[in-house]
Amino acid sequence: MTKFDVVIRGGTVSTASETFVADVGIRDGKIVQLGSTLGPGLEEIDAKGHFVLPGGIDSHVHISQPSGDGIVMADNFESGTRSALFGGNTTLMPFCLQQKGQSLRDALTDYHQLADGNCYTDVAFHLIVTDPTEAVIGQELPALVADGYTSLKVFMTYEGMRLNDADILRVMDTSRRTGALVMVHCENEDAIRYLIGLHEAQGNLAPTAHATTRPIVVEREATHRALSLAEVVDVPVVIVHVSNGPAIAEIRAAKARGLKVIGETCPQYLMLTADDLDGMDWEGAKFVCSPPPRDKESQEDCWNGLEQGVFDLFSSDHCPFRYDDPQGKLNPKGKTSFRHIPNGIPGVELRLPILFSEGVIKGRIDLPRFVALTATNHAKVYGLKTKGSIAIGMDADIAIWDPQLRRTVRHADLHDGADYSPYEGLDITGWPVTVLLGGQVMVREGKLVGRKGAGSHRARTARQSTEHRKTA
Known part of the structure; x- marks a missing residue:
């Protein structure tokens, strides 16, 4: 038999x-x-x-996400999960973006309608909180965490999406009480806006200015601040898409203090540099993402972080836009200023092959470390127990x-x-x-050979919540 x-x-x-x-x-x-x-x-x-x-788990991807007037993300759930599958991934964790004035529940309904029946991999949604009203904080978030949406993201940059420190603390406190996990995009928006003003006054509008208006210091400062806020509330935190040594040093120091901090980096910070944004005829727009690629020293720092355990997660931050497209990188405004080039690059299909080839084959990490960084740790961190x-x-x-x-x-x-x-x-x-x-x-x-719709949404398990707050 x-x-x-x-x-x-x-x-x-x-x-x-x-x-x-x-x-x-x-x-x-x-x-x-x-x-x-x-x-x-x-x-x-x-x-x-x-x-x-194990099939890869990419816990940082953007699919079918609203991206501004006239801008359309290149991947829907069919193409995004198909691409991920060919790259050896079997689970994706896309972000569900709450737009201003929208309830989180309504945003999730929209995303499920886009995903249902269209996925080649399993999916599990993170929540992006941009409008933390009393109803969101007091009612929606606790209910959604109980329903298995156990991770959420806040931004310290992007006007219209960023939260101030007080709101970040409110979201973190709700996460502490419900057992949710907070992810933070760490860049100082006020410093970025100041630098943008200087560049515009000088007529410096090419794609390469995207990197110089988002220097390492604005990521390092925001990383320190995010970790400090998490320490105030006494809550675990994920610092996503880390690009450089000074930010890594902040994570390392926080871990040494006993803070439960999870670090993540991505292929672009191992393989690209800011010089790539300096391409001819606006070609540099292809490499515009935030934080931007840095330099060779930063690449080495990120490799060291992967090897030494500072980073627990290796994700793609897949955020695809077409280049030669009026709804993509070369939209009418994007062709005139770096400010209007959609932030994000494709990478979900190449995340695993790049780390395998550059890491395992070249002897920088061994095979078990590769498995941990690309699958096992993602499952443990985000409650995908099976x-x-x-x-x-x-x-x-x-x-x-x-x-x-x-x-x-x-x-x-x-x-x-x-x-x-x-x-x-x-x-x-x-x-x-x-x-x-x-x-x-x-x-x-x-x-x-598999069919579209074979993948499904997976609810997750929250970590144990805590009602106490750490005091000095």
């Missing part, structure tokens, strides 16, 4: 703590057995010479990697909705070739 729905045979399995050769037995969408002499499966996958890894590891009882979300497969990045070979890749021409060694979601083969030997 057939024992398994699927058996993956002879691959090198890695978890966040160990690597071993084993067969993987799957039944009813779950991993049910690991061993060397498993019985037959309805489907057998030969993984000899390949790595069998994801992020190859172990009995876990969801059979698995990516099978060919560690020798070499490719040169061409956007024509990718699957997102953008019209360019910021990593065009990059040589990568090691690619996911077969991807399973809940035991169902979605990509087989580089070909899409």
Whole structure:
């Protein structure tokens, strides 16, 4: 009698703590057995010479997010999750943006309507709080956390989205009481606006000015302030998309003080620099994101943060806009000033291959560290209890990697909705070739075989709430 729905045979399995050769037995969408002499499966996958890894969890992506008048994000849930799947990911965590005057519940309803039936991966939503009214703080947030929306994001930059310190404290305090986790985008908006004024007075409007109006110091100061606010409230906090050494030093110091702080960085801070924004004929607009790429020293600092455990998460911050498009980077205003170039770059499909090639293949991190940074830690941090590891009882979300497969990045070979890749021409060694979601083969030997709608929304578990407040 057939024992398994699927058996993956002879691959090198890695978890966040160990690597071993084993067969993987799957039944009813779950991993049910690991061993060397498993019985037959309805489907057998030969993984000899390949790595069998947990499907990636990208906990920082933007899909179908409102982006301003006349600006349209390049990816919807169909294209965004399809692209993620080809990059070895099986769960995405997009942001649900509350617009001014909108209830969080209404915003979630809108996002679910966009996602339902259109996903190739599982999804779990973060909430972006831009309008923390008494009703939002006192009623909506606690109810939504209880419903499984257990993480939220606040901004210290972007006029119209940023919160002042008092409102950030209110959101953090609600998170402490409900067990939600706060993510913070750390840049000092007042300093940025001051620098923008100086640049405009000098006629410095090209894309490269985006980097010089958002220097390291404005990220470092905001990181220090966000960590201080979290310390006041005594609440864990995630500092997202960290780009440089001084901000890393703030996180390291906060951890040394005993603060529960989680650090995140992204591929652009390992591979790009501010010089990329200085392209000819406005080509630099392709690389405009916030915080901006820095310099070679900052790249090395971010690598050190990954190696030394300062960073717990490696995410894409996938935020795609088309370049040659009046609704994208080259919108009418964007062609005249860096201020109007949509912030964000595509990257969800290349997050894992870049870290594998530049990190594992080049010896900067080992395979268990790769698994931790790209899957296991995301599941632990954000309450995805049945994801992020190859172990009995876990969801059979698995990516099978060919560690020798070499490719040169061409956007024509990718699957997102953008019209360019910021990593065009990059040589990568090691690619996911077969991807399973809940035991169902979605990509087989580089070909899409799974159906749209196979992915679903996943509610999550909040951490234990605390009613006490730390006092001096």
